[in-house]
Amino acid sequence: xxxxKVELHLHHEGAAPPSFIKGLAKEKSVNLxxxxxxxxxxxxxxxxxxxxxxxxxxxxLKTPEDYARLTKAVLEESAAxxxxxxxxxxxxxxxxxxxxxxxxxxxxxxxxxxxEAERDHGIILRGIVTCIRxxxxxxxxxxxxxxxxxxxxxxxxxxxAGDEMEGKPKDFAYSFDMxxxxxxxxxxxxxxxxxxxxxxxxVDDLKVERIGHGVHAINDLALVDKLxxxxxxxxxxxxxxxxxxxxxxxxxxxxxxxxxxxxxxTVSTDDPPFFHTTMRDEYxxxxxxxxxxxxxxxxxxxxxxxxxFCDEDTRTRVL
Ligand code: ES4
Ligand code: ZN
Numbered sequence: 001x002x003x004x005k006v007e008l009h010l011h012h013e014g015a016a017p018p019s020f021i022k023g024l025a026k027e028k029s030v031n032l033x034x035x036x037x038x039x040x041x042x043x044x045x046x047x048x049x050x051x052x053x054x055x056x057x058x059x060x061l062k063t064p065e066d067y068a069r070l071t072k073a074v075l076e077e078s079a080a081x082x083x084x085x086x087x088x089x090x091x092x093x094x095x096x097x098x099x100x101x102x103x104x105x106x107x108x109x110x111x112x113x114x115x116e117a118e119r120d121h122g123i124i125l126r127g128i129v130t131c132i133r134x135x136x137x138x139x140x141x142x143x144x145x146x147x148x149x150x151x152x153x154x155x156x157x158x159x160x161a162g163d164e165m166e167g168k169p170k171d172f173a174y175s176f177d178m179x180x181x182x183x184x185x186x187x188x189x190x191x192x193x194x195x196x197x198x199x200x201x202x203v204d205d206l207k208v209e210r211i212g213h214g215v216h217a218i219n220d221l222a223l224v225d226k227l228x229x230x231x232x233x234x235x236x237x238x239x240x241x242x243x244x245x246x247x248x249x250x251x252x253x254x255x256x257x258x259x260x261x262x263x264x265x266t267v268s269t270d271d272p273p274f275f276h277t278t279m280r281d282e283y284x285x286x287x288x289x290x291x292x293x294x295x296x297x298x299x300x301x302x303x304x305x306x307x308x309f310c311d312e313d314t315r316t317r318v319l
Contacts, residue, residue, distance in 0.1 A: 001280060001283040001284055001287065001297070002082055003082060003294065003298070003301070004082055004083075004084045004301065005081065005082050005083045005279050005301060006083070006084065006085045006086075006266070006304035006308065006318060007083050007085070007086045007087070007267075007269065007279060007304070008087050008210070008235045008304055008307065009087070009089075009212055009237055009268035010074075010078075010086055010087065010088045010089070010269060010270065010271075010272075011088065011130075011270065011271050012070065012071070012088040012110075012127075013054070013057075013058040013061060013070070013094060014054060014270065014271025014272075014273075014274060015074040015077070015078075015088070015269075015271065015272055015273070016057070016058065016073065016074065016273065017073060017077070017273050018036060018042060018057075019040075020069075020070065020073050021035075021057050021060055022036070022040075024060040024061065024066060030059070030060050032056065032057065032060070034053075034056070035056050035057050041273070041276065042057065042273065042274045044274070046244070046245075047163075047244050050244065050274065051134070051162065051163060058094060061094070064105045064106045064108065064109035064110075065109060067106050067109050067110050067113075068110065068112060068113040069113075071109075071110045071113035071114055071117070071125070072113045072116070072117060074088070075117035075121065075125060076121065077272075077278075078123055081280045082279070082280070083123060083279055084122065084123060084124065085124045085126075085308060085310070085314075086123060086126075087125075087126045087127070087128055087157065088125065088126075088127060089128050089159060089161055090107075090110070090127050090128070090129060090130065091129070091130045091131070091132060091161070092129065092142065092143045092146040092147075093131075093132050093139060093143065095107075098139065098142035098145075098146060100145065100146050100149050103146045103150065104149075104150060107127070107150055111154055114154070124314060124317070125154070126154055126155075126156045126309060126310050127154055127156065127157075128155075128156065128157035128158065128159050129143060129146060129150070129158050129159070129179070129184070130158075130159045130160065131143040131144065131158075131159075131160050131161075131162075132160075132161060133160055133162035133163055133164065133166050133167055133172070134162045134163040134166040135162065136171075137167070137171045137172055137174070140160070140172050140175040141174060141175050141178070143175065144158060144174075144175035144178040144179050145178070147178075147182065147184055148178055148179060148181070148182035148184070151179075151182040155184070156184065156185060156310055156311075157187060158175075158176065158179030158180075158184040158185075158186055158187075159186065159187040159188055159189070159208075159212065160172055160176075160188045160189060161212070162189070164194045165193055165194065168201060168205075169188065169190070169198075169201040169202045170205040172206065173206060176206045176207065176208070180207070184309075185210075185309040186206060186207065186209060186210070187209070187211065188206050188208045188211060188212060189211075189212035190202035190211050190214060191213050191215055191216040191217050192214075192241070193246070194216065195216050195219060196216050196217050196218075196220035196223050197220075198216070199214050199216065199217045199227075200226075203226070203227075203230070203232060208232070209231075209307075210233045210307055211227075211232060211233075211234050211235065212235045213236065213237060213241070214227070214232075214234040214236070215234070215241060215246065215253070215254050215255070215258070217258070217263075218257055218258055221261075224258065224261050227263050227264075228261065228262045228263055231264060232263075232264065233264040233265075233266060233304075233307035234258065234263060234264065234265050234266065235266055235268050236258075236266060236268070237267075237268050237269060237275075238250055238253050238255055238282060238286065239269060239277035239281065239282050240270035240271065240277070241253060243274075243276060244275070250285055250286070250289045251289055255267075255286070255290075259296075264303045264307065265300065266307065267282050267283070267286065267300060267304075269282060283297060302319065305318045305319045306319075
């Protein structure tokens with residue numbers, strides 16, 4: 001499907017093609033035993049194992065220059081999938097270890113590469129600074145500080161990723177408050193592994209306006225109504241959910257039910273090469289499974305553009 005697409009939920013490192021990571025590992029003589037299957041794709045058994053393989057694979061990304069090369073590769077692939085605007089999750093924990101000076105250098109390198117991709121392919125990138133739930137609330141505060149220091153035209157949001165079954169949203173409220181006060185917009189991964197209560201807690205305790213995944217909200221219809229009422233947008237990643245066996249198949253996935261009930265749903269890839277997906281694949285599979293036509297996809301992209309954390313001038317270019 002050659003429709004123009006807006007993607008709101010993409011992990012910057014998680015979009016790295018295996019060939020890119022292998023190339024860097026070779027250059028740096030890093031041993032990545034156990035990271036790849038014999039067919040060359042990423043190897044993981046379940047979500048917690050995925051997180052550890054993700055960390056091992058991305059440990060070869062050591063310098064701002066590595067992130068500049070990654071950014072170029074990622075945005076070329078997104079543009080080839082007709083993505084015109086993308087928000088990616090970036091974590092100080094992976095980029096300089098929460099040192100604000102180092103973090104700024106990574107961001108400069110990424111921004112330069114993104115500007116080049118915008119000139120060459122017309123794709124717009126904005127960044128969401130992300131803390132990692134299983135690294136705990138103290139590291140999250142350091143990430144929020146990095147986020148607050150670099151909030152602006154292109155660092156537009158703050159979020160939380162990582163293992164949803166560790167800790168509670170409330171533990172991270174201080175960091176989210178700091179980010180909000182710095183003018184950043186807020187999103188949180190919730191309701192992917194946790195149930196509806198996990199989504200409720202993220203909305204109530206972190207006061208986010210978007211939820212990453214959020215699909216288990218479907219198990220609590222009062223919560224679904226609340227999402228509709230408060231116009232909270234879900235960053236749904238159907239291919240990721242099926243690959244990680246959150247649902248046995250796309251036909252069992254609640255995205256259509258959520259949409260029918262009036263929830264603002266959008267579609268993203270999460271960590272596309274890990275989950276063997278692309279934005280084009282997502283659209284093709286949704287069209288086949290739920291008989292979605294161009295009008296549904298146009299509405300989906302309109303929802304995504306309106307929920308994007310960019311400024312209004314940028315939004316006008318995307319709508
Ligand atoms: C994630 Cl920390 C992290 N990285 C990539 N994808 C993720 N999904 C949830 N947490
Ligand atoms: Zn994610």
